[in-house]
Amino acid sequence: MSGGGTRPKLTRRDFQNDQDVRWCPGCGDYSILASVQTVFAGLGIPRERFVIVSGIGCSSRFPYYMNTYGFHTVHGRAPGVATGIKLVRPDLSVWVVTGDGDALAIGAGHLLHALRRNVGIRILLFNNRIYGLTKGQASPTSEPGKTTPSTPEGVTDPPFRPVALALAAGATFVARSVDRFGPHLQRMLARAAAHEGAALVEILQNCNIFNDGAFADVTGKAGKAENVLQLDHGAPLRFGPEGRSGLALDAGGRLVTVDAEAEPRRVLTHDERAVDSAVPDLLARLDRPVPIGVFRDVEAPALDQVLRRRREARRAGREGGLADLLAGPNAWTVD
Amino acid sequence: MTSEPQSAGLSGPGDRPERVTVRIAGDSGDGIQVTGGRFAGSTALAGHDLATLPDFPAEIRAPTGTLAGVSGFQIQFSSTEVLTPGDRADVLVAFNPAALRVNLPGLRPGGVLIVNSSAFDDERGLRKASYERNPLEDGSLEGYRVHAIEIGKLTREALADSGLTARQVERCKNFFALGLLYWMFGRPLDPTLRWIERKFHDRPELARANGKALAAGYHFGDTARVFETPVELPPARLAPGVYRGLDGNEAISLALATIAERSGLDVLLASYPITPASTILHRSSRLEAFGVTTFQAEDEIGAIGAAIGASFAGGLGVTTTSGPGLALKGEFLGLAVMTELPLLVIDVQRGGPSTGLPTRTEQADLLLALFGRHGEAPLPVLAPRSPGDCFWVVLEAARIALRSMTPVVVLSEGYLANGSEPFRVPGEDELPEIRPRFLSDPAQFAGAYVRDPETLARPWVVPGTPGLEYRIGGLEKDPQGRVSYDPENHERMIAARAARIARIADDLPPAALEEGEPDDELVVVGWGGTWGAITEAVRAERAQDRRVASVHLRHLNPLPRGLGELLARFPRVLVAERNRGQLAMLLRGQLGVDVESFARIRGLPLRVDELRERIAASLSGGWS
Numbered sequence: 018m019s020g021g022g023t024r025p026k027l028t029r030r031d032f033q034n035d036q037d038v039r040w041c042p043g044c045g046d047y048s049i050l051a052s053v054q055t056v057f058a059g060l061g062i063p064r065e066r067f068v069i070v071s072g073i074g075c076s077s078r079f080p081y082y083m084n085t086y087g088f089h090t091v092h093g094r095a096p097g098v099a100t101g102i103k104l105v106r107p108d109l110s111v112w113v114v115t116g117d118g119d120a121l122a123i124g125a126g127h128l129l130h131a132l133r134r135n136v137g138i139r140i141l142l143f144n145n146r147i148y149g150l151t152k153g154q155a156s157p158t159s160e161p162g163k164t165t166p167s168t169p170e171g172v173t174d175p176p177f178r179p180v181a182l183a184l185a186a187g188a189t190f191v192a193r194s195v196d197r198f199g200p201h202l203q204r205m206l207a208r209a210a211a212h213e214g215a216a217l218v219e220i221l222q223n224c225n226i227f228n229d230g231a232f233a234d235v236t237g238k239a240g241k242a243e244n245v246l247q248l249d250h251g252a253p254l255r256f257g258p259e260g261r262s263g264l265a266l267d268a269g270g271r272l273v274t275v276d277a278e279a280e281p282r283r284v285l286t287h288d289e290r291a292v293d294s295a296v297p298d299l300l301a302r303l304d305r306p307v308p309i310g311v312f313r314d315v316e317a318p319a320l321d322q323v324l325r326r327r328r329e330a331r332r333a334g335r336e337g338g339l340a341d342l343l344a345g346p347n348a349w350t351v352d
Numbered sequence: 353m354t355s356e357p358q359s360a361g362l363s364g365p366g367d368r369p370e371r372v373t374v375r376i377a378g379d380s381g382d383g384i385q386v387t388g389g390r391f392a393g394s395t396a397l398a399g400h401d402l403a404t405l406p407d408f409p410a411e412i413r414a415p416t417g418t419l420a421g422v423s424g425f426q427i428q429f430s431s432t433e434v435l436t437p438g439d440r441a442d443v444l445v446a447f448n449p450a451a452l453r454v455n456l457p458g459l460r461p462g463g464v465l466i467v468n469s470s471a472f473d474d475e476r477g478l479r480k481a482s483y484e485r486n487p488l489e490d491g492s493l494e495g496y497r498v499h500a501i502e503i504g505k506l507t508r509e510a511l512a513d514s515g516l517t518a519r520q521v522e523r524c525k526n527f528f529a530l531g532l533l534y535w536m537f538g539r540p541l542d543p544t545l546r547w548i549e550r551k552f553h554d555r556p557e558l559a560r561a562n563g564k565a566l567a568a569g570y571h572f573g574d575t576a577r578v579f580e581t582p583v584e585l586p587p588a589r590l591a592p593g594v595y596r597g598l599d600g601n602e603a604i605s606l607a608l609a610t611i612a613e614r615s616g617l618d619v620l621l622a623s624y625p626i627t628p629a630s631t632i633l634h635r636s637s638r639l640e641a642f643g644v645t646t647f648q649a650e651d652e653i654g655a656i657g658a659a660i661g662a663s664f665a666g667g668l669g670v671t672t673t674s675g676p677g678l679a680l681k682g683e684f685l686g687l688a689v690m691t692e693l694p695l696l697v698i699d700v701q702r703g704g705p706s707t708g709l710p711t712r713t714e715q716a717d718l719l720l721a722l723f724g725r726h727g728e729a730p731l732p733v734l735a736p737r738s739p740g741d742c743f744w745v746v747l748e749a750a751r752i753a754l755r756s757m758t759p760v761v762v763l764s765e766g767y768l769a770n771g772s773e774p775f776r777v778p779g780e781d782e783l784p785e786i787r788p789r790f791l792s793d794p795a796q797f798a799g800a801y802v803r804d805p806e807t808l809a810r811p812w813v814v815p816g817t818p819g820l821e822y823r824i825g826g827l828e829k830d831p832q833g834r835v836s837y838d839p840e841n842h843e844r845m846i847a848a849r850a851a852r853i854a855r856i857a858d859d860l861p862p863a864a865l866e867e868g869e870p871d872d873e874l875v876v877v878g879w880g881g882t883w884g885a886i887t888e889a890v891r892a893e894r895a896q897d898r899r900v901a902s903v904h905l906r907h908l909n910p911l912p913r914g915l916g917e918l919l920a921r922f923p924r925v926l927v928a929e930r931n932r933g934q935l936a937m938l939l940r941g942q943l944g945v946d947v948e949s950f951a952r953i954r955g956l957p958l959r960v961d962e963l964r965e966r967i968a969a970s971l972s973g974g975w976s
Contacts, residue, residue, distance in 0.1 A: 036834070065818045070661070073826075080823050081835060086815035088664055089825025090657070091687050097654040101661025101669060102815070104647060105618050109665065109815055127657070130650035328640050335641035339613045342642060343606055344777045348596045349397060 027058040034084040040075060045196035045222035049143065050082055052199055053112075056206040057085070062110050069112045070099040072119040075150045076143040076222075079114040093124020096131035099138040100320075107321040110210065113140040118148045121157040121177050128217075132188040135214035137319035141206075142179055142217060143196075145224040146231050153227035165227075180312055181301035183217045190216035191297075191312045196223060197236045201247075201309065208311060214319040221307075235307050248300070248310030253277070253284045256306045264300075272299045289314045369585065371430035373438030374533065377455040378447030378468075379416055380409055380423040383526040388425025390530055390547065394539040395429045396597050396774055399587025402429040403739075403884065404599075405437035405957065406770045410627070410710045417471075417480045422454040431586045435738075435884030437771060439959045443536075445529055447471060447503070449481035456493075465496040466532070468525070470504030499578050503528050503569075510568035514561045524565040531569025538582035541570055591776060598775035600739040600768035601628075604698060605635035605644075607746035608670060612643030615754070615786040620662035622647040622655040623672045627710040628766040629700040632672045652677040656684040656697065663693040664824075666790065666814030668750065670696040675704045675717045678761075682725050685759055689729040689849065691824045692801070692810045694753035694788075696746065700764045703955040712955030713767035715880055716931035721761040722909055722938070728846045730853045732756075733908040735763040737883035740775035742768055745906065747784055754788050756856055757809040763908070765881040765930075767957045788812065794819040800833030801845070808852035854910050863915035867891060868901020874971055875922040876963075877947070879905040879935055882928055885958040892960070893967050900967055905935070916943035926950055926970050928963055 032054040040046045057067060067085035071077035073092035080087025086109075090098045095113045103111045113131075120128045120142050131138060147165070148154040154167040158179065162171040183191045190212040194202040202220065209216035221232045234240035246256035246264070254264040255277045263277030263284030277284050285296060289311045297312045374391070378384045385406055395402045407424040414421030428438030440460040446452040448471040459465060471477055472488050487493055488500050507525040514521065527548075534541060545563050552559035573579070598606075612619040621644060623633045637646040649655035652673055659669030673681065678699045688695045701717045703709025721733045732752050736745040742764055749760040791797055791811035800822050801810045813820045822833055828845060830836040866883075867890045868875070878886045883904050890902045903918065905911065919925050919939070925947040927936040936949035950966045952958070 063818065065816055065821055067821075068665075068815045071825075080825070083823075085821050087821075087823035087825070088661075088691075089823065089827060090660075091683055091826065094653060094657045094684065097649065097657025098661035098664070100647070100654075101620055101622060101658030101663075101667075102665040103661075104645060104658065105620055105662045105665040105667035106816065126650055127654050130654065324645055328645060331640040332643075339610060339642065340777075340780060342609055342639075343596075344594055345596045347393065348594050348777060350594050351399070351590045351592050 024063065027064060029054040029058050031064055032057050032084050034082065036081050038082050039078065041226050043225040044075070045145065045224070046076060046079070046143065048196050048199060049141070049202065049220055049222065050079065052202045053141075053206060054083070056203050056210065060110070060207070060210050066108065067110050067112070068099075068102055069114060070095045070102065071114045072124060073150070074116040074119045074148070075224075076114055076116040077119060093119050093122070094127055095119070096124065096127040096138070096140065100131055100134070100136045103136055103138050103321045104324060107137065107325045111138045113138055115140060115142050117142065117144045117146060117156045117158040117179070121179060121182070125157075125177075129182065129186040132183055132186040132215045132217060134320045135187075135189055135317050137214055137321045139209045139212075139216045140218070142219045143222045144179060144219050145222045145228055146176075147224050147228035149224050149227055178302055179217070179219045181298060184298055184301055184313060188217050188313065189214040189317050190314050192217070193219045193221070193309050193312070195221045195232065195236060195309060198309070205311070208314065212314065213322065214317055244306050246303075246306040246308040248287050248289070248308050248312065250287055250289045250311065252287055253281075254287055255284060262306075266296075270295065272296075272303065369442075369583065370432060371428060371434065372443065372537075372583065372585065373426065373428040373441045374443045374445070375424060375426040375441035375455055375458055376445045376529070377422055377424040377451035378526070379451070380411070380421045381413055381416065381523075382423070382447050383523065384408075384423040384425050384447075387526040387530050388427065390544050391533055392427050392597060392772060393547070394534065394543060395427065396595070397543055398537070398539060398585070399590075400429040400431060400585060401434040401588040401590060401774060402427055403434050403437045404772045405767065408711055417448055417450055417477050419450045419454055419481060422451050424451070424455055426458075429585070431588050433588070434773070435888045436957065436960060439961050445533070447525070447529070449478050449483055449487070452487065453481045453483065459496060461495050463496055465493060465498045466529070467498065467500050468503035468529070469500035470502045472500075501532070501572070501578065506568065506572060507565050510564055511561050514557065514564070516557065516561055520558070520561070524561050527562045527565040528569035528572075531566040531571075532573045532578070534566075535570045535573030536579060536583055538584060541566060590774065593776040595774045595776055597772050598740050598743070599770060599772040600736065600742040600764055601631040601700070601770070602635055603740055603742035603775070604632050604672070604746050604764070605639065607743045607750075608636055608644050609639045609642035610743075610747060610783060611668060611750045611786055612639075614783060615668070615750070615788055617643070617788055618662070618667035619644045619670060620647060620659060620667050621645070621670045621672065622649050622658035622662070624649050624652045624655045624677065626652070626674045626677050628702055628769045629672045629674050629677075629698070631769070632698065632700070652680040653684060656681040659695055660684060660688055660693060663695050664691070664815070666812070666816075668694060668696070668754070670698065672698040672700065674700050674702045674710075675708070675720070676706065678717060678720060679724065685731070686725050686727060686729050687826050688759040689725070689731055690826050690828075692757045692849070693759065694757055694812070695759035696749050696753060696762065697759060698746065698762045698764060700766060700769045702766045709955040711766065713765045713881065713957055714931065714953060714955060715763070715765060715882070715929050716934065716953065717763060718879070718908065718931065718934040719937070721763055728850065730850050730909065731758055732760045732853060732856055732910065733763060734760065734906060735880035735908060736768055737880060737904060737906065739768050739771050739773050743775070747786065748906075750786050751784055752856055754786060755809065755859075756807050756852055757812060758853060763880060767881045790814055792817045792820070799831050800824055801829055801831045801848075803831075803848065803852070808848060808855055857907075857910040857913050860907055860910075860912050863903065863912040863918045865918070866902040866904045868894065868899075870901070870918075870921050872899040872901040872922065874900045874924040874926060874967065875919060876900060876902045876967065877905065877919065877925060877927045877935065877939065878902070878929060879908060882930065882958045885960050885963055886928055888960045889963040889967060893964060898967070898971055900971065908935075908938070911942065916945060919943065919945045924948065924970055926967065928958060928966070930958060
């Protein structure tokens with residue numbers, strides 16, 4: 018990183034700008050913004066190397082509020098733009114900010130292909146289970162039965178589970194955190210930043226206007242203790258008060274809750290580097306408890322780095338100049 | 353009516369015609385395009401000028417012997433300038449009954465018809481082509497000079513001891529026919545024998561068999577004396593230089609490498625496969641050493657998104673497509689207009705709407721390219737006039753995109769994409785300067801949309817530049833780059849974006865006549881790939897003392913300065929194009945000139961004879 022060593026250390030304030038933040042008071046996006054600014058300051062990357070790309074929606078206003086390079090693009094299509102940026106400039110730290118409508122409805126195809134290709138972009142998916150900017154319609158993650166202006170008799174279609182989709186697409190880094198869990202969210206962001214390939218972080222986020230309390234049973238004090246399963250590599254999958262419950266596999270390959278104190282050896286150990294295990298997929302489909310943390314973190318060559326290396330090799334091994342290319346192998350001369 | 357055949361000559365054995373049009377047609381599995389390509393290569397080596405027109409079905413392999421499966425290849429060559437692949441053929445080679453039925457209307461009366469009679473023995477083959485009786489025997493071909501040659505059987509005999517399967521032998525008959533054509537036109541076999549060896553280097557038995565079939569066809573012509581002597585055409589007097597054969601899509605990929613090399617920019621070609629644009633992606637994927645990276649996206653929208661990202665990051669984004677894809681890219685084009693990023697969108701037009709005629713040619717995306725976006729979103733539109741001109745137009749598009757910070761649409765056509773012609777290879781000193789103008793000094797940066805006073809372009813600030821972190825996006829901005837909902841600002845920004853595009857005309861050559869004089873009675877106006885046919889037709893009419901001129905537009909937006917005044921000097925203006933009158937509508941609306949429209953839309957290139965008829969009708973006042 019050129020110049021990084023000689024410059025003063027960055028702080029969160031360096032990533033703030035003079036734009037008025039126009040999210041609703043009390044929106045979960047504020048705390049995510051603060052966490053991102055804090056994490057960026059500590060990554061050791063010069064500020065000008067950050068690029069934030071977004072689609073359309075409340076979350077997608079994010080780049081305007083960051084003092085980095087930013088590009089507010091088209092609904093659902095930020096992954097494509099970010100891919101183009103990263104392919105041309107693999108040295109940049111490219112982040113996509115998106116929401117559940119943006120990434121999972123209009124842009125679902127782009128999201129899955131960006132993850133499949135393992136292009137080195139970091140995707141922050143703010144999931145508030147609602148369309149906010151268009152005033153409260155059901156989103157692809159809204160729970161069945163929810164009444165909204167577009168579903169007065171309740172949502173009838175089952176929701177997507179973003180982490181399960183990402184794992185199925187072959188994503189090499191998938192994590193989940195919560196807007197209110199500042200320190201945990203910051204750890205997840207830092208982990209995503211350190212990953213070479215595509216990284217997806219689902220951030221459960223409250224919309225206090227159209228879907229208030231969407232994750233209250235996760236963020237409230239009692240709910241957090243009861244319902245949150247924190248994933249830590251190498252640690253047992255235990256949750257609940259004093260970790261008294263644990264997750265185990267039954268004979269049918271299903272996840273079941275067991276008494277972790279009575280049957281400690283049945284409790285699974287979290288392995289985020291597993292590539293051939295079904296457990297991450299099962300965890301991704303859990304409604305209770307709600308796992309947070311890194312579901313998967315495996316190494317694989319990032320597309321941008323593969324292409325960069327190939328480009329350099331081809332340039333170095335190039336035979337002939339532009340004139341030879343233009344003439345081709347079958348040219349003839351007219352005198 | 354015009355009376356003389358458009359390809360004059362080849363009326364008898366031992367002719368010395370000035371120009372010849374040959375059409376080869378067979379089943380789509382018969383290797384017609386390969387045969388045509390080799391014949392075109394030998395024509396170029398013989399020093400003739402030429403133009404080709406492949407004509408193949410959308411299906412990869414339609415059922416054998418059916419009318420739907422017929423593939424054709426037409427070439428016109430001459431000892432003088434060739435501008436089109438020819439209207440009707442002087443020589444037609446038909447490999448089977450279906451090919452004969454589909455292509456016979458394209459053979460001029462009295463033309464030479466070479467038929468593979470081996471394929472006419474079979475009732476089923478005749479029935480598939482809807483022939484109730486064998487046309488070789490029922491007298492229906494009397495108006496042509498028919499040579500029924502058992503190409504299939506002669507090939508089988510020549511390859512009797514080759515050890516190949518019957519099916520493999522069958523697939524060598526195109527080289528027998530090619531050998532026969534080589535004898536007819538006095539062409540050497542060696543270059544094609546070498547090509548066969550290269551092509552089949554890992555299948556020496558196939559190389560031997562194809563080479564043998566080629567030689568057998570040649571010797572058959574010599575010994576059977578199907579024609580008295582070979583047809584002789586002197587070489588064309590082309591301008592001195594190094595030449596190559598080039599089709600429009602290859603020309604575009606060479607232009608991308610040239611842009612990368614001349615500008616120093618990383619070019620990212622992000623595309624999704626679509627006929628007839630796909631070969632641009634194929635060819636460009638071999639240009640990494642020259643600074644071109646290719647990316648096959650998940651769809652048309654992802655492709656233009658990646659191209660826009662590349663341009664935001666300081667490369668040059670390019671995306672190639674055809675009509676349906678251009679429609680899908682519309683929303684992102686709005687973003688590119690709003691954020692004022694350089695970008696090339698190359699639409700190789702095909703028959704539409706919807707899937708339409710994917711392997712046929714058309715010019716019906718003009719208004720889509722000009723106006724097919726939400727909001728006020730003007731951008732430059734250019735169109736090449738010939739396969740080789742695709743090279744120059746894409747360079748020009750890049751120059752404009754970088755100078756004025758704008759997306760540019762290039763409208764090529766299936767006809768240009770697949771057609772080829774001799775292309776004089778430019779020296780490096782003939783290539784235009786293509787220069788990106790990055791801004792990296794914070795002291796010179798007043799705002800994301802504070803414009804260059806000359807070009808009205810905004811500064812190109814690239815991520816990674818210290819001290820200039822800025823945000824752009826789809827929301828309206830004020831000149832400083834802040835989101836603005838102010839009504840006055842919106843109107844000013846719309847006007848500024850439009851003025852920036854209009855001002856490009858300052859930099860372009862003013863409107864000028866292609867052919868003819870300003871006091872002629874009629875001017876024919878065209879754009880894109882109709883140039884060859886229009887020029888040929890106008891020259892032929894002028895040779896008969898008809899007072900007709902022509903104007904050909906390379907820039908569709910902005911139009912060249914002085915176009916309205918130029919056209920207004922003519923009593924009659926005739927717009928010839930392959931759509932329902934889109935340029936005519938534009939000229940009426942934008943310039944207020946009264947125009948007649950000659951708009952044919954059959955998926956085929958404009959024909960010289962039909963245009964000549966229309967010109968004659970117009971001049972005689974028979975059309976008003």
